[in-house]
Amino acid sequence: MQFGIDWPEVVRSVFSPEGAFVLSIAVLVVGALFGYLVWRSLRQFMRELGVPETVEGTPFERTAQSLGTSTVGIVSNLAALFVYITAITVALNIAQLVDPEAYWTRFTAFLPDLFIAAFALIIGLIAGDKAKLVVSERLRSVKLPEATVLPELVKYSIVYLAVLIALGQLGIDTLALLILLAAYAFGLVFLVGLALRDLLSASAAGVYVLLTEPYSIGDEIVIGDRQGIVQEVDMFVTHVESDGREHVIPNQKVFRDGVIRIRD
Structure with a gap:
């Protein structure tokens, strides 16, 4: 019936x-x-x-x-x-x-999925670009080459998820999507481990500096071959000014080489 x-x-x-x-x-x-x-x-x-x-x-x-x-x-x-x-x-x-039967059935089944897929791609591209700008702004003070990789990883991770959603809407086999997702996750973890090794080391050293407070803003210190007045301390780097020059020193160098605080 x-x-x-x-x-x-x-x-x-x-x-x-x-x-x-x-x-x-x-x-x-x-x-x-x-x-x-x-x-x-x-x-x-x-x-x-x-x-x-x-x-x-x-x-x-x-x-x-x-x-x-x-x-x-x-x-x-x-x-x-x-x-x-x-x-x-x-x-x-x-x-x-x-043919009203065959064509209408195929069209009504496919067109909404095609529209959602296109919309998902647009949203993914916009969100990826926006997330890249936000992460880049947050890491602007980090003077490590590896820090420039993180915004790109965030962007393409979002775009990749949008592509997966779009492919799913178009009826691509779920198993193939899962295989792609697993391969991407493995590659992402591998690349993050390689690219952000120094960045993670800097953040760990930054936690040490912020908790122990071996120096504070206004102190005159010596780190390695750099001497000057501390201007700013954050999670990743310490800003030291000397003779009109600002030295941006990674916190892992503080952790590795130690710091000399000069007293008057």
Whole structure:
């Protein structure tokens, strides 16, 4: 027993072929108007949420602007495109220009997943770029080459997760996704262990310096071959000024070489 409504059959029973064609034209017009309203409303909604300010300066936004659009424009255009394609498909089915059974079933099953997949990729790219900027800002005072790797790892981790979500929406085998995720996690742990070895050492030494406080701001100290007045101490480095020069000394050097505090 089948309880679903066969809409093409209903249209055929209610309208003549000429009437079905006119109805399909009306669906196209309504779809165009509704798509425009969705496009306009979504743009206004994202502006009120502060999305343009949030994504400003990210590589994705710069790329979009170089193409003559913006992140807000891309998202709103995708939403409007979804409405337009849906309206065209409904109109084609009403006009009986395509196989209503097979095509409508495949379309309704695939198009929402395609839209969500595209949306997930856009959100992943934006979030990855934003997270990279935030992490870079947090590590700005760290004068270690390895510290520049961490923002990139954060960015591509988020992008990779977005790609996995998009592939899942498109029906890619779950087992393949799990294998990819396991391989990525293994590679990420391996790279983090290699790239951030000195950074982790610096943070551990920074904890030691902050807890024991062998010197404080304003003290004159000697660390290795550097002598000067302490200007700033954080988790990773110590800033020492001498003769108009500021020396940024990793805290693991303090932990390894020790420190001499000069008393007047």
